[in-house]
Amino acid sequence: MLPLESVPNFSEGRDGATIDAIGAALGAHARVLDVHADPDHNRSVFTLVGTEAELADGLLAGIEVAAARIDLRSHDGAHPRIGAADVVPIVPLRPDDLERARAAAQTVGRRIGEELDLPVFLYAPPERGPAFYRRGGPVELQRRIDGGELAPDFGPSRLHETAGAVIVGARRPLIAFNVNLRGDVAVARAVASVVREKGGGFPGVRALGLELPRAHLVQVSMNVEDWEASALHEIVARVDAEARARGAEVVGSELVGLMPAGAAAAAAGAMLRIEGFDESHVLELRLL
Numbered sequence: 001m002l003p004l005e006s007v008p009n010f011s012e013g014r015d016g017a018t019i020d021a022i023g024a025a026l027g028a029h030a031r032v033l034d035v036h037a038d039p040d041h042n043r044s045v046f047t048l049v050g051t052e053a054e055l056a057d058g059l060l061a062g063i064e065v066a067a068a069r070i071d072l073r074s075h076d077g078a079h080p081r082i083g084a085a086d087v088v089p090i091v092p093l094r095p096d097d098l099e100r101a102r103a104a105a106q107t108v109g110r111r112i113g114e115e116l117d118l119p120v121f122l123y124a125p126p127e128r129g130p131a132f133y134r135r136g137g138p139v140e141l142q143r144r145i146d147g148g149e150l151a152p153d154f155g156p157s158r159l160h161e162t163a164g165a166v167i168v169g170a171r172r173p174l175i176a177f178n179v180n181l182r183g184d185v186a187v188a189r190a191v192a193s194v195v196r197e198k199g200g201g202f203p204g205v206r207a208l209g210l211e212l213p214r215a216h217l218v219q220v221s222m223n224v225e226d227w228e229a230s231a232l233h234e235i236v237a238r239v240d241a242e243a244r245a246r247g248a249e250v251v252g253s254e255l256v257g258l259m260p261a262g263a264a265a266a267a268a269g270a271m272l273r274i275e276g277f278d279e280s281h282v283l284e285l286r287l288l
Contacts, residue, residue, distance in 0.1 A: 003049040004101055005091040005173075006030070006059060007257055010066045011081045013042045018069045022046070025065045029058035036256045040212040040219075042077025043086070045176065047257045049093075052104045059088055059108050064116055067163035072138060078210040079221075080134040082141050083118075083164035087130045090170045101170035109168040113154025119145075120154040123169035125225070130167050131206070138164045174204075175224040175263055176256035177232060179239045183248025185211040188218035191242045195220065195235060202230035202238070217251060227263040233270050261285055 008026075012018045019037050023046065026032055030050035037044040048058060063085040070084035088108060090101040109120040121133050133141060133150075142159050144150045151157065152165065159165050181188055189209030193199045196207035204226030210219045220239055224230055240250045262279045269277025279285050 002093045002097065003031075003051060004055055004097065004104055005047065005049050005093055006055050006089065007045060007047050007091060008059060008062060008088045009086045010044045010046070010062075010070070011042065011072065011075055011077065011084050011086050012066070012070050013037045013044050013077065014039045015069075018066075019044050021069065022062045022065050025061035026058045029061060030054040034258050038079075038256075040077070040214045041079040041210075041221075042075065043079045043081070045257050052100070052107065055090065055104060056108050056111060060111055060115060063088070063112060063118070063166065067116060067118065067160065071162040072164050073162060078212060078219075080131070080137065081164075082134050082138050082159075083166045084160075084162070085118075085166050086134075086164075087123075087167040088112075088169075090168075091173055092170070093173075095172070098170060098172065105168050105170040109154050109166075112166055112168065113152070113156075116155075118155050118160050118163060119152035119157065119165040121150070121165060121167050122153045123167050125169070125171055129206075130169075133165075133167050141165065172225070173227075173260050175227050175232065175259045177222050177224055177235075177253065177259075178256065179220045179222070179236060179253045180212070180215070180217045180251050181219065181243050181248045182251050183218055183243065183246070185209060185218045187243060187246045187248040188220050190246060191239055191248075192220050192222075194242050195222070195238055202235055205230050205235065218248075224263075227260060227266075231266055231270065232263060233267045 030048040034047040066084040090105040092101040113120045192207035192209040195201040206223040265279040
């Protein structure tokens with residue numbers, strides 16, 4: 001049986017000691033494959049794999065460390081958030097395991113509520129993805145709870161004073177991918193509005209325009225939720241064209257975490273103009 005993957009996002013991207021402590025807690029139970037820390041977002045994204053039990057134990061340990069060390073009251077960063085452990089996705093490595101991932105997410109959410117006493121919201125993309133809960137930040141989320149619009153699926157009905165709440169759910173693999181621009185943040189927001197699905201852009205693409213003051217750049221920050229329908233090289237080309245039309249310049253892109261081999265193979269095949277190129281033509285993947 002294949003392991004499941006989890007890609008927890010923690011609201012700390014600057015304090016190396018806290019990032020290391022969270023990683024050690026996660027890694028004591030599950031296998032940590034990647035850590036992506038961003039000081040402008042003030043956020044770290046971990047990629048780990050394991051059995052349902054290993055992931056649950058690792059995530060509980062990592063979230064407990066995050067809740068003890070991260071204070072949202074003094075947090076600042078470009079990325080929206082409502083929790084020290086902001087979002088905890090459980091991801092199947094093959095489509096047939098989506099129900100396994102959903103069951104694991106339920107278990108993790110219940111344990112966070114019961115053992116760590118944090119409010120937990122189970123998200124269900126695309127209708128109620130993480131952005132649905134982050135809208136307006138922790139203060140607005142508490143107002144929505146108090147007004148009866150929302151109720152946590154597990155844990156207390158009051159957000160933790162310093163650690164906020166946790167969003168937990170199961171989703172298919174996605175690619176978190178950012179394109180950095182030299183220009184005004186208004187340009188990044190305009191480009192994001194053009195490429196995102198909601199604005200008539202690429203299917204399955206969520207996009208935000210953000211300012212990166214430490215890097216002196218702006219960013220089109222994207223989640224590509226259907227990489228087979230929306231190829232990365234086509235998205236980058238569109239971002240580049242739209243940015244240039246508005247007087248901005250693409251200076252680079254970054255991958256947050258890991259991505260499916262098929263997406264990399266498709267982009268490589270397109271850039272090299274190899275007809276019909278996919279992961280089946282990659283030697284190491286064929287050997288595996």
